[in-house]
Amino acid sequence: MPGKDVDLVVIGAGLSGCALVAALNNRGWSGTIQLLEAGRGPGGRCATRRRRDDLLWRLDHGSPVLSFHAEPCGELRRLMTSLEQRGVVRVDLDPVVGLDHHGEVVAPPDHPLLRGPRWRGIPTMASVAETLLRNGGDAVDTCFGERIQGLSRVDESWVFPGGLRSARLVLSGTLLAHPRSLAMLGWSDVPLREAVPAGHDSVLDEALDWIAGLNASIRWNLMLEFPAVDPAPLPRQIWLTPRAQEQSGVERLVLQRQQQGHLGLVMHGLDDGALITPESQPQLLNVQEQRLLTVLPDLLKPWPTLQRQLSSVHSLGVMRWGAAQPLEAGLPNALQWCRQTQVGFCGDWIEGPGFGMAEGALQSGLDLAELIAA
Ligand SMILES: Cc1cc2nc3c(=O)[nH]c(=O)nc-3n(C[C@H](O)[C@H](O)[C@H](O)COP(=O)(O)OP(=O)(O)OC[C@H]3O[C@@H](n4cnc5c(N)ncnc54)[C@H](O)[C@@H]3O)c2cc1C
Structure with a gap:
């Protein structure tokens, strides 16, 4: 992971993280962004599996389509139309x-x-996140193949192993914020909770309580x-x-x-x-x-x-x-951005009509961009 200072670290290059960086660029936000992703490329749950022994093989092994509860409107409609016109979805x-x-x-x-209506990534589902990431522009630096295991908050900055520092942080998955990860990863505490002890940011405290109750x-x-x-x-x-x-x-x-x-x-x-x-x-x-x-x-x-x-x-x-897929209720929109500690969340697990599907992931990225750029 690069040791440098940036304005925003986004963890996760799924649909929501990539929609976020594209929307920030669209809004003229000029900060520097470091995007960190555990997988080998963009896509997350809308990724596409390739093979070393067959270079033409492409298999959408997660979501096969982008599902919507209804025809999109507003900024999301404009995004889908632009992807459609560029041949990235049909x-x-x-x-x-x-x-x-x-x-x-x-x-x-x-x-x-x-x-509702559905779209398919062309030629594969991963093309959608790849295109959104490119739309993030030159301000976005990427680092793939590294799962972030820990983070801390020092002097109003987010600090990552290897020396990367950032003024703001976005988590597009719940891994670093949900107790479910503890058994699987052998961690003693939720990394985000360890970084910001309870009582420092009431919005974050509320968000972490909500996230702890989310099931998937x-x-x-x-x-x-x-x-x-x-x-x-x-x-x-x-x-x-x-x-x-x-x-x-x-x-x-x-x-x-x-x-x-x-x-x-x-x-x-x-x-x-x-x-x-x-x-x-x-x-x-x-x-x-x-x-x-x-x-x-x-x-x-x-x-x-x-x-x-x-x-x-x-x-x-x-x-x-x-x-x-997240189950039951999503994280309330009011908890998507914690101003005091400059940490936010996006993903299909944020509340809304597109909860639990590609629509919700894309919409949450657009919404968070508005909050960060405000
Ligand atoms: C099997 C399956 C079938 C589905 N079918 C449909 C369907 O038919 N229609 C539909 O609309 N939706 C479907 N979905 C849901 C859809 O895939 C998701 O809604 C959408 O892809 C979520 O995007 P996201 O950005 O919110 O999350 P993700 O795609 O999960 O992106 C989060 C990214 O963050 C990365 N990450 C998390 N923590 C860390 C860390 N600590 N360090 C580094 N990287 C990290 C992850 O690797 C991941 O790439 C399906 C999902 C699955 C798995």
Whole structure:
């Protein structure tokens, strides 16, 4: 991590963090920004998996689309229109079907992610965050592949390991602010709480209390390669009905055509509540992979063209999404920016009609930019 002074550190290059830096640039905010991201590139939960052994392979292994609760308006509408005009997204009209517990194709179940309009990243979902990040302009410096484990507050500045200092801080994920991370990462306290003891900033105290109460769903996404599939039309998403989900432990299947007739398929596996620790995770990944491979043949019965290929399916492993989607209520907008300690939050876990989906992530970045630039 670079040792230098900046005006703003943003942790996380998902949709919300990238929308934030783009919106700050749009508003003419001229501060310097250091963006820090644990992943290898921008995207977060809207990232795209590549392969060293197949340079053309692209698989959207998290969110396959940007879902909205309704047609966007205002600044968000302008953002989507500009992305659409530049060919970075297109309206998603790809077929979505439902699958019931008898293995029959039915209408898709009612679900917030399917109720409103959807957009798809072109050529991949990661393109959206990549483009937003570029829109952040020259003032944004990036550092990928490093998970921030600690931070402190010294003389009104945020200080990071390696000597990076910043006047302001934005967290686009809850990792450094939520007690759920403690067991998984072996930390003794929530890093943001350690940096600012209770009583120093009442808005931050309230925000941390809220964040501690936030829950998120977990997904175990198995990525598969089908070697050669007929060009006949296939659904883009196969959503299981609630009863079928209960029966199979799978939420949906997402299909993505690849070069040379290959097909990528992502099984969005539900969590069974097993305790996840650094020690148990490798074994749990194996257990989930086997479990998902076992239920796959039944789920594909309505698609003989895929069923025929099952014996030559190649597993590309399981991705565990530790906080796939926030559940219940989001962080109130009034707690998004803590003026006294100059720390703020963005992400799909902020309250609003787009809560828990791409819409909420983008909107929260736009809203926070307004607060920071004010
Ligand atoms: C399996 C799955 C399916 C989904 N399906 C849909 C769907 O159909 N439609 C839809 O609209 N939405 C869907 N979503 C939700 C959608 O992906 C999210 O709403 C959106 O991507 C959230 O963006 P974000 O910027 O808020 O968070 P994120 O994308 O999570 O970005 C936060 C980033 O911060 C980084 N980070 C966090 N802490 C640290 C740290 N300490 N150090 C360094 N980096 C850090 C993370 O690595 C991450 O990249 C799905 C999500 C998943 C996982």
